[in-house]
Amino acid sequence: LGCSYSGYLAVTGSAGPGISLKAEAIGWASMAEIPLIICNIQRGGPSTGLPTNVEQSDLHQAIxxxxxxxxxxxxxxxxxxxxFYIAIEAARIARKYSTPVFILSDTSLATRIEAFDEPDLSKLMVDPKPDLTPRQTFKPYPIDQITQHVPPGTRILDGKYPLLAGLEHDEMGHPTGSPKLHMAMTAKRRNKLRKLAEEIPVPEVYGDQEGDTLLVGWGSTYGPIHDAAKMAREQGEKIGSLHLRHIHPLPNGLEKIWPKFKRIVTVEMNDQGLYGFGQLATILRARYCEQKIESVTKTDGLTFRVKEILDGVFKGRPFARNIPRDGTATVHTDTGAENVKSLRDVVPQGVG
Structure with a gap:
């Protein structure tokens, strides 16, 4: 936080437990409107959980x-x-909107090696040096504008220097207990994310642009979801897939995509929760009040296989069961938590 306030953009990283320990400081950054990038490399939880396995169970924590x-x-x-590219985008958003930005990754991405074209850094990188240009006057928290801090040491020629604290504040950062001002500042911090949503591009739909089923994913499930949609289309299904990189705020325009499909199924590596929906599905149902949003979830600490996605989405369809699999022979039929009746039903990691 101190590094970011000094005019340099700070980046810090952890997994879920480390993020939990810093929750109060993240709230401070939201109140003080400090640009900050936080990387959460998710793994199985809660607590120490499955420290070397993959999961997508920190979405609600991040939001x-x-x-x-x-x-x-x-x-x-x-x-x-x-x-690589989302880190650059996170830096742009954090600076432009003076806000903490979470980047969610997971064990699958963190331990994977992929080759891609070398980026042209001369076109991507920006000068990170603080701007110490003197200002005639300066208000860090104007009610009608997005906050932009100046680095400490910047000369304010009228002699009125702002304050920075975790207390609710006025436009100069001075602490206040005014109910009306707290309401106004709360709305100011909220509305800048609404403004960000207006500039986020709507993600493309792969496959059928309308039809029976739309698979929706986020994070490292991109590859298996894409292949599952491709394979289902080859079997005659009217199916598309959509992958979200911007989860909070969600891009405007998704509400125009949902009516084009009869089913919307999120594919997530987290628990279905008390109400039967994965964490992204819960967010989407709350945002769009769309009852046809459902989810396929799992928490076995392993990445999704294409077969698992198709089995979960098209239960009882023969083509989903006929997909060839390499490796160890299947020794179980269902790893769902509700099907584990005794220790003998628990499948060791990596088997099947």
């Missing part, structure tokens, strides 16, 4: 993980190459 209303941006990388 809501602090006390009070503390808006922040949440992005999710889809591949190793995307980890």
């Amino acid at each position: 809501f993980g602090s006390h009070g209303d503390s808006p922040r941006v949440v992005l999710a990388a889809a591949s190793v190459e995307d980890c």
Whole structure:
């Protein structure tokens, strides 16, 4: 936080437990509107959980993980190459909107090697040096504008220097207990994310642009979901897939895609929760009030196989069961938690 306030953009990383320990500081960054990038390399949880296995169970933590209303941006990388480009995008958003930005990755991406074309750094990189240009006057928290801090040491010619704290504040950063001002500042912090949503491009739909089923994913499930949609289309299914990189705020325009499909199925590596929906599905159902959104989830610590996705989406369809599999022969029929009745039903990691 101190590094970012000094005029340099700070980047820090951890897994879910480390993020939990820093939740109060993340709330402070939201209140003070400090640009900051936080990388969460997700693995199985909670607590120490499955420290070397993959999971996507920190989405709600990234969006809501602090006390009070503390808006922040949440992005999710889809591949190793995307980890590079999404970091650049996170830096742009953090600086432009003076906000904490989460980048969600996971064990699958963090331990994977992929080759991609070498980026042209001369076109991508920006000068990170702080701007110490003197200002005649300066208000860091104008009600009607997006906050932009100046680095400490910048000369303010009228002699009125702003304050920075985790307390609610006025336009100069001075602490206030005014109910009306707190409401106005809360709306200001919220509305800048709404403005960001207006500039986020709507993700493309792969495959059929309308039909029976739309698969929706985020993070490292990109490859298996893409291949599952491709294979299902080859079998005559009217199916498309859509992958979200911007999860909070969601891009405007998704509401025009949902009506084109009879089913919308999120594919996620997290638990179905008390109400039967994965974490992304819960967000989408709350945002769009769309009852046809459902989810296929799992928490075995392993990445999705194409067969698992097709079996989950098209239960009982023969083509999903006829996909050839390489490796160890299947020794179980269902790893769903509800089907484990005794220790003998638990399948060792990596088997099947």
